[in-house]
Each structure stands twice: as structure tokens, then as C-alpha cells.
Amino acid sequence: MELFDARVKGRGLRASRELSTGEVLLAEPGYAAVVYSSLASQVCHSCFRRQANLHRCAQCRFAHYCNRTCQTAGWDEHKQECAAIRKLGAAPNENVRLAGRLLWRRNRDQGLASDSQLLAVDQLQDHLRDLPGEQLQALQADVQTFLRFWSCGSKQHPADFISHVFGLIKSNGLTLPDQRGLQMVGLGLFPNLSLVNHDCWPNCTATLNHGNQSAVSSTLHSPLRMELRALGRICQGEELTISYVDALNLSADRQKQLKERFHFDCSCDHCSRHVGDDLMAAAAEAKPSADAVKEVSAFSKETLEKVEEARRDGDHSQVLKLCQECLEKQQDVLADTHLYKLKVLSVLAEVLTYHRKFSEAAGYARKMVEGYMKLYHPNNAQLGLALMRSGVTHWHAGQVEVGHKMICEAYRIMMVTHGPNHSITRDLESIRSQTEVELKALQENVLDLKNLPVTSSSSAQENTKDFLRQQ
Numbered sequence: 153m154e155l156f157d158a159r160v161k162g163r164g165l166r167a168s169r170e171l172s173t174g175e176v177l178l179a180e181p182g183y184a185a186v187v188y189s190s191l192a193s194q195v196c197h198s199c200f201r202r203q204a205n206l207h208r209c210a211q212c213r214f215a216h217y218c219n220r221t222c223q224t225a226g227w228d229e230h231k232q233e234c235a236a237i238r239k240l241g242a243a244p245n246e247n248v249r250l251a252g253r254l255l256w257r258r259n260r261d262q263g264l265a266s267d268s269q270l271l272a273v274d275q276l277q278d279h280l281r282d283l284p285g286e287q288l289q290a291l292q293a294d295v296q297t298f299l300r301f302w303s304c305g306s307k308q309h310p311a312d313f314i315s316h317v318f319g320l321i322k323s324n325g326l327t328l329p330d331q332r333g334l335q336m337v338g339l340g341l342f343p344n345l346s347l348v349n350h351d352c353w354p355n356c357t358a359t360l361n362h363g364n365q366s367a368v369s370s371t372l373h374s375p376l377r378m379e380l381r382a383l384g385r386i387c388q389g390e391e392l393t394i395s396y397v398d399a400l401n402l403s404a405d406r407q408k409q410l411k412e413r414f415h416f417d418c419s420c421d422h423c424s425r426h427v428g429d430d431l432m433a434a435a436a437e438a439k440p441s442a443d444a445v446k447e448v449s450a451f452s453k454e455t456l457e458k459v460e461e462a463r464r465d466g467d468h469s470q471v472l473k474l475c476q477e478c479l480e481k482q483q484d485v486l487a488d489t490h491l492y493k494l495k496v497l498s499v500l501a502e503v504l505t506y507h508r509k510f511s512e513a514a515g516y517a518r519k520m521v522e523g524y525m526k527l528y529h530p531n532n533a534q535l536g537l538a539l540m541r542s543g544v545t546h547w548h549a550g551q552v553e554v555g556h557k558m559i560c561e562a563y564r565i566m567m568v569t570h571g572p573n574h575s576i577t578r579d580l581e582s583i584r585s586q587t588e589v590e591l592k593a594l595q596e597n598v599l600d601l602k603n604l605p606v607t608s609s610s611s612a613q614e615n616t617k618d619f620l621r622q623q
Contacts, residue, residue, distance in 0.1 A: 153177055153392060155270050155347065161416075162277070164349045164391050165270075171386040173531070174568040177356065178344060178380035183273055184229070184253035185328060185340030185376065186246050192216065195330065195337045198226030199362050199376055202330040202337055212237040225375075232256045236301050246339050248298045250325065251317050254341060259307055273343050278319025282415040291318050323414065326378070331362050331575045333537055342378045350414070351393035352406055352422040355386050357533055357569050358394050381569060383531040399528060400491065402429050428527055434487035448485040452478055452492035459499055468503050475500045489523045497523070498538075501545065510549035517542035521558065536565030540580055547587055552594055556587040 158164030171177060187195045195202045197215040199222055206216035207223065212234045217223040233252055237243045258273060283291065295314050302308075321339075324346040328338040345358055359381060363374045380392070397409045403423045410418045422428065435445045455478040462470040475496050486493045497520040504513035521542045528535040543558030563584050566577045 156391075158349055158391065161349045163271075163347050165347050166391045167386045167388055170388050171382045173382055173384050174571070175382045176379050176571065177382060177392065179361070179377050180268070180342045180344045180380075181375045181377045182340040183343055184250055184257050185338055186249045186253060187338045188246050188336075189243065189249075191337050192243070196222050197230065198222040200328055200330065200338050200360070201362055202332075202335065209234060212243070214243040229253055229257075240301050244297050244301050245294070247294050247318065247321060248301055250321055250339055250341065251294075251298050251314070252301060254317060254321070255302075255309065268344075270344050270347060273320070273341065274316075276320040276324050276343060276346055278316045279323045279415045280315060280319040283319070283322075287322075291315065291322065294318055326358070328360050332579075333533075333576055340378075345378050345380060348380065348392055348394050350396040350410065350416075350418065351420045352395055352397075352399055352403070352418065353420065353427070353529060354393040354395045355383055355390065356380050356392050356394050357383055357531075359533065359570050359574070361571075361574060379571070381571070383529060383568065398534065399428075399532065400432070400494070400524075400534070402432055402491070403427070431487070431489040431526060432491045434489055436484050436487050438484040440485045444485050448481055449490075449492060451481055452486070452496070456492065456495055459496075463499075468507065471499065471503050475503075488519055489526050494520055494523045501542070505541075505545050505548075508548075510545055514542075514546045514549040514551060514554075517545045518554070531565055531568045533565070533569040536562045536569060537576075539565065540576075540583075543587075544583065547583075547590075552587060552591050556584070556591050559584050559587055 153165045154168045156164055156166050167177075185200070187197050187200065191202070192214060193206065193208070193216050195216070196206060196218045198217055201218060203218065207219060209215040209217070209223070209230070214237050215226075215230055215234065217226065233249060233256070236252060243249065254273065280288070280291075292315070295311060295318060298314055298318075299311070321341060324343075325339050325341055326345070327336040328340050329335065330337045348356065348358070357380075359379050361374075361377050361379050363376045380394070386392070396414055397406050399406075399422075401409070403426045407418045407423055410416060433449075440448075455474050459471055459474050459478075462468075462474065478496050479493070479500070482490070482493050482496065488494075497516045501513045501517035501520060504510075504516065521538055524535050524538050539558045539562035543555045543562055546552075546555030546558060549555075559580065563577070563580045566574070566580055570577050572578075572581075
């Protein structure tokens, strides 16, 4: 790939040769990355895996690690941060800590870009002029906290430069998921990846690889890194793009998010032609009136806000009640691809699965996945994760054939978006093997049942019952 002038988009990256589906185009270790303060004791500060019984740093008592190996691997990044936390008396928020790690790294590198960097981190856009007053005020408060936090000896920086650092973090920082892709657990800066421009229907995806710290010898360890992978065949000279926002939003809402967060007006093909908007706001086949659609949409939006509040409170019974009432109201009014209906189906499937009501959850999950497949790119990672969860739910519900089919499709997608060595893909491979064995056993049982001698209807039924009891 190569850097080029993307005109109104600024700088961009394009393919210097033809690329194949699933090919890794970039594997970039984090320039600087931190765990969210709210999850500081639940996530390893080196590999960003979420797990129980983490080991705490004995000095600052803030950073946590999987084990001594991860702590040793993360010491270069944590050493000066550790002293600064002890000096301040408490750990500041993730933005301040990320700014600190960025500047300590910059000082070690003497402000120069390494051979693997396409540009120095200082050259990233900060968009300070585009920030509204309230956000600029919050940024300046972080700058003041940082100046108290900074403990790098004689190397001081002017406040304007610190503001620039916070601006580029705000504009270029990437949220980092845990090893299962279930929750965002941190924030990181990847300068090369920041050069990849946005498209609502991209040809690439960015995936966090948590690396490998399990080998006995540290020389065999691989670092935390962000991987850029091709979602399909890419021609030489074609611009490489990723999506900065979830595609499961109306084009106007995506454009609003991009303007507020990244300060540009999206004019991609999907936004310009409003591709998918008709499905995401569609009415049911019963052709309800426009007033009915408007009324149910408003009711759904209000209900989903109540659902989020109940979820935060851990009130699962209230979540179920609200979602079931909302789904009943949506019946024959909103289409199965309508965003509000998909959100309700997703929550219902998740909560019922949590309560191990797999058969009921499977029905909702299946409808949700059918809607997703009409809206998402066929190699979208979110679609793959949804298929994986739905497949496992069907498997636990005893619907092995349907579950296996979904898990196989999820595995195909994850091989493209995450590759064979990612923990999610390895988990899927294990699940796929189990469902394949169970499906084969079930098919053999059915074949054996068909070959049983039939003497009478009653004796056949008894033979079948005996056979199933033995299984």
C-alpha cells in the first residue's frame, strides 16, 4: 500500500498491487494505548484481555496484568506512568493517561517516526478549530490535569502543544475491544491506521489482535496490534477504506455522527444514494398507514431508552417486559429490517440467552440475523459476531442443524475479518467442530431409525422410544 493525496479527504492509503480477500495489509503495534479507568481492575493493561484474578502493580496499585509475563512486557509503557500516578496520588482519566504514554513514547523516539511509521504522530490532524465550545472546555480541563500528572523531569511542553495532543487523540483515537469482541475496554493510537479514510461500505476492516504472551520465552511473544484486512478483492490503485461508524444506522444519522466525531461530511456512495435507508425504516408488508408507522416508531424509540436504563440497573425482568410489549406493538407495523425492531430482537435474544431460555431466544435471534444479512456487508465483523451468538443459541436450544449452519457462516466471515489465529476464530473453530460431531451423530441416528424393522405402528413407536432412550 502507499500514501497518496485523497483530495478533499486529505491523505489516504491505496493499494499498490491487487489484494485478495482476507489479506493482511497492515499490522501496526499500538503507538500508545490505555485501559478505560472504569475497567482498570478487570482488563490487563498490557494485552487488553478481560479476565478475573488479575495481578495489581504493587507500586501504583492501579495497573493490572494477567501475570508477571504481561507485567514485564508492559513495563516500558507503564514505568513513567506508574511514577506519575504515585506523584499525583490517583490515576487520571484515560485521555490524560493516553496523552502521557504518547509523549513518553515520543520522547523515547526523539519525536521521529520509526521505519514502520508512514508519518510522525505529531502530524496527525487535531481538529481543535472544529470543536464546539463545550468539548473544547472539557479538553482544556484535561490539559490542566495533564500538566499536574506529567512527571518527565526537565522535558516540559507548552500548553498549546498539549492541547494539540489531546485534539489528535480525540480525532484519531480508536476504541479497543476485549479478546471476545464483547465490550470496548480501552483507547489507543495507531498513526498508520489513522491514514485510512472512511466509507460506509468499506473494502477493509480493522481488527485488534491481542498478541501472544503465553510462550515461555519472551522472544516468541507477539505484541498487541491493529490489523487492516481486505474484505474482498481490491484492485491496484483503489483507495483503502474502513467504516468509522456502525453501518446499521440511517445515512443521515451516520453523517451526523461522522460530522460530530470526525468533523467531515460523508459523501460516500451509500450516503449519497441513501442505500439501505428504505429497509432500515421500512413498514411491514401489511401496509400500515404513515401515521401508524410514525406512532410505533416514536413508541419504540422511547421504549428502547427505558430498556437501556433497565439494563444499566440490572433489571432483566423489566427489560423482557418492555421488549415484549414493544415487539407486540411493532407487529404488522414495522418491517423485520426496521432498525427499532432489530434492536428489540437483539436485546430479547441476549437476555433470554442469559437466562438460559434458549428455545425462545433462538426464535428472536434468527429473525435478527435474517434482518442483519439484508443490511450488512457480507463480510462485516458485526454480522459474523451476531451469527456466532445466534448459532450457539440455536445449538443450546437443540436446533443443531440450524446452529451449525450459522456457526459455519460466522467462521467464514471471521476468517476474513480476524484471521485463523485470533481468539474469536479459534473459539469458533472449536464450536464448529463440536456442532459438526453432534450433527453427524443425529443424522446417523435418523438413518438408523429409518432402517428399523416395522411390525406395527405401536411396536415401531416403542422401538423408536427405546432407541432414543439409549442415545
